[in-house]
Amino acid sequence: MRERTDEQLMAAYAGGDMQAFEQLYQRHRAPLYRYLLRLVGDAPTANDLYQGSWERVIRSRRGYRPSASFRAWLYRIAHNHAMDHFRRARPAAQQPPDSLAAGAPEPDQALQSAQQEERLADALRSLPPEQLEAVLLKLDGGLDLLTIAEVTGVNRETAKSRLRYAVAKLKQALEE
Amino acid sequence: MTVNPGEHQHDDPALERGLESIRSHWKSASGDEPPGLLDQAVLNAARREAESRRGRRRLRWLGGFATATVVVMAATLVVRQLPYQGPAPPPREGDGFRLEPDTSAETGEPMVPPGPAPLATRPAEESRGKAGEEKSVRAFSAPGADAAPPEAQSLEIEERDATAEAQAPEAGGVTAEEWIERLLELKQSGQKERLALELTAFRSAFPGYPLPPELAE
Numbered sequence: 462m463r464e465r466t467d468e469q470l471m472a473a474y475a476g477g478d479m480q481a482f483e484q485l486y487q488r489h490r491a492p493l494y495r496y497l498l499r500l501v502g503d504a505p506t507a508n509d510l511y512q513g514s515w516e517r518v519i520r521s522r523r524g525y526r527p528s529a530s531f532r533a534w535l536y537r538i539a540h541n542h543a544m545d546h547f548r549r550a551r552p553a554a555q556q557p558p559d560s561l562a563a564g565a566p567e568p569d570q571a572l573q574s575a576q577q578e579e580r581l582a583d584a585l586r587s588l589p590p591e592q593l594e595a596v597l598l599k600l601d602g603g604l605d606l607l608t609i610a611e612v613t614g615v616n617r618e619t620a621k622s623r624l625r626y627a628v629a630k631l632k633q634a635l636e637e
Numbered sequence: 638m639t640v641n642p643g644e645h646q647h648d649d650p651a652l653e654r655g656l657e658s659i660r661s662h663w664k665s666a667s668g669d670e671p672p673g674l675l676d677q678a679v680l681n682a683a684r685r686e687a688e689s690r691r692g693r694r695r696l697r698w699l700g701g702f703a704t705a706t707v708v709v710m711a712a713t714l715v716v717r718q719l720p721y722q723g724p725a726p727p728p729r730e731g732d733g734f735r736l737e738p739d740t741s742a743e744t745g746e747p748m749v750p751p752g753p754a755p756l757a758t759r760p761a762e763e764s765r766g767k768a769g770e771e772k773s774v775r776a777f778s779a780p781g782a783d784a785a786p787p788e789a790q791s792l793e794i795e796e797r798d799a800t801a802e803a804q805a806p807e808a809g810g811v812t813a814e815e816w817i818e819r820l821l822e823l824k825q826s827g828q829k830e831r832l833a834l835e836l837t838a839f840r841s842a843f844p845g846y847p848l849p850p851e852l853a854e
Contacts, residue, residue, distance in 0.1 A: 474687070482683045486676075494671040508675055515679040519686050577662050599656065600663050606649075621649065628655035635662060 467531035475522040486515070489532070493539060496601035499585065500543055500594060510546055514539040533608040536598060540612050577635060584634030592627035599624055813843045820852055 465473070465481070467488065473481035493514065498507040517538045525534060585593060591613070598609045610620035811819075816839050823832040836852065 474683070477687045479684055479687045482687070483680065486679065486683070490676065490679075491670045495669050498669050508672065511671055512675055512678055516682055519679075519683050522686075581659075581662050596659075600660065621652070625649070625652055625655075628652060628659060631659050632655050635659065 468527040468529075471522065471525055471531050472527045475525060482519075485531070489535060492601050492603065493535065496536070496597045497539060497543065499597050499601065501546070506546065510539065510542055514542045517542060530608065532602065532604065533611055536602045536604060536608070537612045540594070540598075580634045580637065581631060584631045588627050588630060592623045592630075595620055595623040596627040596631065813839075813846050816842075817849065817852065821849070824851065 465484070467485060470481040470485040474485065494507065494511050497510045497514070498504065501507050501510060514535070518535060521538075525531070585596075588596070594613060595609055598604045598612060604612065606621050606624070607617055609624070610617045613620060615623075816835075820832060820835055820839065823835060839846075839848075
């Protein structure tokens with residue numbers, strides 16, 4: 462049987478099909494969680510934002526239109542939720558989190574891999590919030606440039622520019 | 638924001654190459670997943686919402702059914718009440734009724750019913766606020782019968798009609814029987830001319846009334 466698309470699953474859940482939601486949730490739970498964890502930098506806040514984002518999805522399921530990409534809708538909700546959190550939190554929280562990789566597991570593999578991860582984490586911490594979010598939406602969320610632009614509320618060129626700067630800095634950090 | 642649709646998959650070749658070099662390291666550091674309790678909380682919230690939606694649907698259906706039931710019951714009650722909401726409209730001439738002008742309401746004079754002998758008169762007050770067949774019923778009721786309930790009035794009318802039918806007809810305050818006795822006295826006394834005149838008058842007053850054999854000749 463052909464697998465249903467995200468949009469079909471969401472439409473089915475809007476009609477009361479719980480199994481459709483479970484399937485949809487399984488597809489997006491890990492990427493969304495990682496996006497939020499790296500964005501805010503600490504697991505408890507990421508947990509709150511993660512749960513809050515899904516609750517917003519559940520509450521506003523009737524407002525969802527299958528013509529729009531579910532992934533873009535989900536990440537827009539998560540992005541807006543995170544921005545609300547940053548606005549409510551003290552000004553320091555509006556800065557890039559100090560420990561973007563704090564929620565990541567301790568490197569217990571090869572030393573080189575651990576070192577590269579450490580460098581990647583450091584590079585992520587050094588990114589401006591807009592560039593960080595662009596790269597997270599790209600690598601964790603799997604969104605294209607246009608969707609990143611829509612989610613973050615900027616035009617496509619701005620989103621592309623942010624992503625290009627972020628990639629360059631991360632690449633440089635890994636090659637050092 | 639103009640976008641080439643073909644750019645969605647490959648946003649920019651140079652950018653994609655840079656991203657590829659990062660992805661391998663990114664994946665190794667991306668083992669994070671939401672805690673199991675968090676998964677459970679989200680799924681429970683979704684389940685509650687789906688069930689409450691089903692519940693709301695059921696309630697909406699029940700609400701609609703209850704509303705429809707109330708509307709039908711109200712309509713039934715209104716239809717049943719309609720015949721008692723007001724007096725019956727007065728009969729029209731086109732319906733085969735002859736309208737008698739009710740002058741009592743305007744002149745204050747008693748309305749006298751048509752017929753050979755007036756059975757009763759109707760006080761002027763009686764006509765106020767009454768209409769239709771109630772008026773015609775009251776027109777034949779005796780004075781002082783106003784206080785009686787409608788059932789008593791109709792019984793009284795029936796009794797009166799029966800009595801009137803049983804009684805001999807009258808002409809000029811004289812019944813047919815009295816008149817016949819007088820005719821017999823005229824015959825016995827031999828007043829033939831007077832008898833002939835009286836008989837003619839009797840026949841015109843009581844046409845078809847049976848005469849005794851001695852007078853029939």
